[in-house]
Amino acid sequence: MNSPFSHSLTMPVGTTLDRYIMQRQLAFAYATGELSQLLRDLALAAKIVHREVNRAGLIDLTGGMGLQNVQGESQQKLDVVADIRFRRALTNGGEVCALISEEEEDIIYTGNNQGKYVVAIDPLDGSSNIDVNVSIGTIFSIYRRVTPIGTAPTVEDFLQGGHEQVAAGYILYGSSTILVYTTGHSVDGFTYDNSLGEFILSHPDIKTPTDGAIYSCNDGNVDTYEPAIQTYLTMCRRKEYTARYIGSLVADFHRNLLKGGIYLYPPTSKNPDGKLRLLYECYPLAFLAERAGGKAITSSGSVLDVQPQYLHQRAPLYIGAPSMMNELTQLLRA
């Protein structure tokens, strides 16, 4: 029957994140729904943080707290708000027994010792961009706990290594808000529709281009990079690649993932071990990059192969399109 309404009024809105998660769960015979619930809890907190980011300038949410986090970086008000929002959603959801956050030195116990999962999270990445309306993000990594269910989780649950991640993702609060995640199969992106209050599947099965022509690093640090990296960057300039650096890891990563590019945060004189945190920045993005056909390395080889030693460990990160990564790897090995 012909609809009496114009096509635009009756067009499908697309697949919501909730429905997608449910469909994926049904595809796995022994899935119990706990990971699905956990992903929904993260999405709920993401919606709230999206709201706060969008009205920050109106509700006294810009500026610093006057405090420093465990990394010795000054905490912004939105850092703290995002930390509380994600922590609360994961605690109330019941699936997570503990989490670690960039904003807290120690393990955060949720009190749900029956929970099967632990989460490592950077609640708001790119803090220096918060007050100037530049894109910022959230990065998360999910593990099945290794300590017995019913007992108190320990640091061992978080130091399993990158290959043990069961899911990883990020939320980019940019010109639109997008949630991208993988459970180890496809990498899928869901754009937030404000009017519906739903994340809608907009970027199914993301594959990064094999080749790329964008390079992203903090040019101000280049003189302190090791010679192989400097040679690589000289090569990028010679080939007239495009330099793009937002200074928010999630935003730089997302652009390069879609368009093809490489992101570099090498050791610098200020951060001799690299600046980015292994557990809640490097591992999750490496997991996503590899599942999307890209590569991620650190000074010693594959990021996912690094055996973590402590919770807030830092690591150099080179991540992006496979052909660009191969060129860089050759120079680092030479």
Ligand code: FDP
């Ligand atoms: P920020 O310090 O603003 O939180 O993870 C930290 C991070 O941002 C990344 O998001 C970003 O890519 C990088 O640091 C920027 O560091 P530089 O200012 O040293 O370039």
